[in-house]
Amino acid sequence: DTAVSQTPKYLVTQMGNDKSIKCEQNLGHDTMYWYKQDSKKFLKIMFSYNNKELIINETVPNRFSPKSPDKAHLNLHINSLELGDSAVYFCASSRLLRGTNEKLFFGSGTQLSVL
Template sequence: DTAVSQTPKYLVTQMGNDKSIKCEQNLGHDTMYWYKQDSKKFLKIMFSYNNKELIINETVPNRFSPKSPDKAHLNLHINSLELGDSAVYFCASSRTSGGAYNEQFFGPGTRLTVL
């Protein structure tokens, strides 16, 4: 059973299109995250949600809109895709109780290529 799953694994699209990436976790966690890994492998937080509520929004363009329909899902919708959006996007989840020492579990990543 996959703990944190993402779909699709690969996404190739044209500039200007709108696309979504889905994330689901079956660990019973109440906090979920989106991280972006650029072409130089640098990982940076984009958003975090706790119990469906947005907690962190790290200076991400408004074209990116996360949506959390329930605690187990955090989807990422991107409007008007640009070349610079090409990256690997990782979803992660963790349990809030117990504090920041809890492990964050990562999904396999979605490689987005904008042409």
């Protein structure tokens, strides 16, 4: 069973389109995250949700809107896609929000290519 699953694995789209990436975890974790990995493999957090509540919102353009219908799901909707949005987006989860020794479980990533 896949612990953190995200779909689609690949997403190719035109500039200006709106797209969504879905993420689900079956670990019973309270906290979920979205990370962005750029072409140089640098990983940066975008958002964090704890029990459907937004906790961390880094300086991400408001074209990016996370949605958490329940604590097992955290979807990422992106409006008006731009070339610079091309990256690999990773969903992750952890058991607790402020457990400093908690490890993160990552999905396998969604490679977004904006043409």
